[in-house]
Amino acid sequence: MLDDEVLARQLFQTDPSAGCAWLFRRYYGLLCNHALRFVYSREVAEDIVGEVFCAFWTDKGYEKITTSYRAYLFVAVRNRCYNYLRWELSRKNDSDEAMLDSVTTAFSSATQTPADMVQFDELYQKINETIADLPPQCRRTFLMSRFEQKPYREIATEMGISVKAVEANISRALNTLRQMLRNEFVIALIGQFSIYGLLLLRMLA
Amino acid sequence: MNGPSIERTLYDLFAGRATPLQKKAVEDWLRTDGNMEVYYQLLARFEADHSHYEPNTQVATALYEQFMQGAPYPRHRPAPVFTVSQNPAWLPPRWLLSMAASLLLVLGLGYLTRGRWAYDRYETPYGQTKTLQLADGSDVTLNAHSSLRVPRFGFGNGDREVWLNGEGYFSVRHTTGDHKFIVHTTDLDVRVLGTRFNVSTRSRRTEVVLSEGSVQLVRPRQPANPLLMKPGEQATLAEGDTSIRRKLVALPEEAGAYRQSRLVFADTPLSQVAERIQDFYGVRVLVPNRDLARRELTGTLPNNDLNVVLRTLSLSYNLAVERQPGRVILKPQ
Numbered sequence: 001m002l003d004d005e006v007l008a009r010q011l012f013q014t015d016p017s018a019g020c021a022w023l024f025r026r027y028y029g030l031l032c033n034h035a036l037r038f039v040y041s042r043e044v045a046e047d048i049v050g051e052v053f054c055a056f057w058t059d060k061g062y063e064k065i066t067t068s069y070r071a072y073l074f075v076a077v078r079n080r081c082y083n084y085l086r087w088e089l090s091r092k093n094d095s096d097e098a099m100l101d102s103v104t105t106a107f108s109s110a111t112q113t114p115a116d117m118v119q120f121d122e123l124y125q126k127i128n129e130t131i132a133d134l135p136p137q138c139r140r141t142f143l144m145s146r147f148e149q150k151p152y153r154e155i156a157t158e159m160g161i162s163v164k165a166v167e168a169n170i171s172r173a174l175n176t177l178r179q180m181l182r183n184e185f186v187i188a189l190i191g192q193f194s195i196y197g198l199l200l201l202r203m204l205a
Numbered sequence: 206m207n208g209p210s211i212e213r214t215l216y217d218l219f220a221g222r223a224t225p226l227q228k229k230a231v232e233d234w235l236r237t238d239g240n241m242e243v244y245y246q247l248l249a250r251f252e253a254d255h256s257h258y259e260p261n262t263q264v265a266t267a268l269y270e271q272f273m274q275g276a277p278y279p280r281h282r283p284a285p286v287f288t289v290s291q292n293p294a295w296l297p298p299r300w301l302l303s304m305a306a307s308l309l310l311v312l313g314l315g316y317l318t319r320g321r322w323a324y325d326r327y328e329t330p331y332g333q334t335k336t337l338q339l340a341d342g343s344d345v346t347l348n349a350h351s352s353l354r355v356p357r358f359g360f361g362n363g364d365r366e367v368w369l370n371g372e373g374y375f376s377v378r379h380t381t382g383d384h385k386f387i388v389h390t391t392d393l394d395v396r397v398l399g400t401r402f403n404v405s406t407r408s409r410r411t412e413v414v415l416s417e418g419s420v421q422l423v424r425p426r427q428p429a430n431p432l433l434m435k436p437g438e439q440a441t442l443a444e445g446d447t448s449i450r451r452k453l454v455a456l457p458e459e460a461g462a463y464r465q466s467r468l469v470f471a472d473t474p475l476s477q478v479a480e481r482i483q484d485f486y487g488v489r490v491l492v493p494n495r496d497l498a499r500r501e502l503t504g505t506l507p508n509n510d511l512n513v514v515l516r517t518l519s520l521s522y523n524l525a526v527e528r529q530p531g532r533v534i535l536k537p538q
Contacts, residue, residue: 017273024269025262030252032260043281046260053269054278071245113299114235117244118218118228125221147257 005068012062020057023069028053031077037124038081040146040177048084052076075112078120085181123184130180134173141166142173212247219251328352329371331487332511334463341365341378343386346464348372348405349485360384372405372484374461377418393442393449396421396431403460407484409444414460422449468506468514475500478518479535486511489532497524497537 004026012019028049035045052073056062065072112120131139137159144155145166152166159166211234217223218231234240272278315322329335329347336346340359347353351371360366364385377386379399388395390406393413400418405411413422415434422432422440432449434440439454454460459469463485470478476498479490488511492498506517515533519526527534 017270020273021266021270025266027249028262028265029256029260030249033252033256033258034248036257042258042260046265047280047282050265050269050278050280054272057273068242068245070249071242074245074248114232114241116299117235117241118232121218121221121223122228124219125223128221 005070008069016060016062017057019062020053023056023073024053027070027073031073034074035077035081036147038078038127039084040127042147042149044084048080049077052080078112082120082123088178126180126184127177130177131173134176137161138169138173141169145170211243215244215247216251219248220255323357324354325357326352326354332485334466336464339365339367341380341384341386343378344376346374346461348374348463350487369404370406372403372407372463374401374403374464376401392424392444394423394425396423401461402434403457405460408480411442412439412460413441414439414454414457416457416461424449462505463508466508468508470502470504470506472501472503474498475502475522475535478502482511482514482533486514490535491532492535494537497535 008019008023008026011022031049031052032042032045035048036042039045039048056073056076061072061076062069067075131142134142141155141159144150144158145152150158152163152170156163156166211231214223214227214231217227223231231244235244268276268278327335327337327347329349329351331350334346334348336344337353338344339355343365345353345367348371351369351373353370353373354368356366362382362384364387365380366387366389368389370390373388375386375388375397377397377399383398386397386399388397388404390404390411392406393411395402395404395413397418397420400420401416402418402420403412403414403416405413413420413434415436415438417436419436420434422434424430424442432440432451434451437453437455437457439452439457439460441450441452443450455471456469459471462469468478468481468485475492479492479498482488483490485508500522502522504521506514506521508514515526515528518524518535523538525536525538527536
């Protein structure tokens with residue numbers, strides 16, 4: 001596996017655009033699949049991965065990396081996924097924005113701490129569990145729409161329900177997800193508050 | 206953790222099946238140098254083994270190559286109205302952010318609850334007075350059933366502010382920095398430099414009697430219109446009054462007579478005498494007879510004991526005193 005990195009490094013030394021193109025060809029599919037676990041829409045996932053590679057080229061990210069290319073790309077995709085989730089959530093409820101800001105900053109740096117990394121995997125687990133807990137019809141509609149990219153009309157025919165019902169199911173699934181994410185962020189915040197708050201009180205007392 | 210075992214654990218984690226114990230183990234394992242790289246290496250392999258779909262890498266790569274030549278890279282959806290800084294300037298580490306947030310929270314809570322911890326509160330029960338010296342050397346005598354709130358850590362280098370409920374006699378020391386001394390009551394602020402005066406906020410009436418020096422009376426609702434008092438003056442603001450009533454009193458010091466455990470009256474209607482006793486001892490004192498209530502008394506009573514006060518009152522002014530549980534009724538003989 002390390003060979004990938006050695007090869008990429010050699011390519012970047014001679015021709016950065018060849019290096020970028022090689023990384024793109026090598027990782028585009030993997031990164032799209034990874035992003036899809038968080039954002040649940042192929043289009044959004046592909047846009048996010050595209051953005052990462054474009055910025056990698058435009059900002060000459062390949063000159064600044066301190067990790068492997070692979071780690072850099074995965075971290076960048078994860079950060080963007082997280083920010084996308086936050087954005088989608090804030091669209092629904094502006095008042096959460098300020099509160100989420102402090103959490104999100106942790107996920108915009110080029111490297112992550114072990115805790116951040118595991119927290120990301122936990123986020124995926126939570127998303128999965130939330131979808132698994134949806135009512136069967138709602139879950140099936142949601143997965144068909146998000147994963148198989150089927151238009152609402154097609155899903156409606158396949159499931160024998162109206163287009164309106166498909167829309168209602170999808171919006172219900174999205175709302176449940178939003179609620180879950182919001183609680184996640186709040187819990188993460190409260191956790192930090194209480195731990196450091198207690199420490200501080202102890203120091204003051 | 207050795208190779209095959211961590212691989213299984215990471216796969217469980219990526220698949221969303223990891224137990225809290227496994228997550229903790231991964232977190233610890235990641236702290237070892239070089240393991241972060243192994244993590245992403247295995248993540249890439251996991252995504253290859255568990256791919257949900259096969260995006261069209263061929264087309265996308267061609268688009269990306271054109272992008273590097275200067276063409277725009279097409280998107281499926283409009284970009285979110287939301288900017289992510291690609292190369293963020295130095296960001297404080299997470300623990301520092303939380304620390305700062307917590308500190309703000311604690312300070313905020315402290316600020317919101319400052320009324321509880323930043324002030325000392327002196328209280329007198331019914332039937333007792335108390336004399337105290339404040340941080341600036343000023344003396345205050347609190348009449349019975351009164352309270353005074355003062356800053357716990359001294360007055361600092363600004364105005365000296367205290368909050369009074371009930372009645373207090375103030376002997377304010379003049380400071381070298383000419384710092385104002387302000388007594389806040391519900392309806393009236395008394396501002397002074399150095400002087401002696403009595404403030405009483407009883408029975409829906411605020412009364413200030415100035416013995417010496419000069420004070421400014423400010424109504425918080427009309428701060429632009431202060432009233433300057435002269436020595437010997439009494440100023441009264443009753444509930445519902447629009448303006449402050451002033452009159453000269455013969456013996457302004459007597460307003461603070463409670464300091465010597467005396468009740469002093471000068472042409473005071475019996476109804477007000479009753480109020481004063483009521484305020485001091487916390488028993489209701491009623492004067493049902495209207496003519497009697499209007500009768501004006503002049504004199505001094507020792508004020509140590511309710512029974513003594515009532516007996517003296519009865520003898521000196523020819524009153525009948527009827528004691529009932531929790532109240533006293535004054536009647537014509």
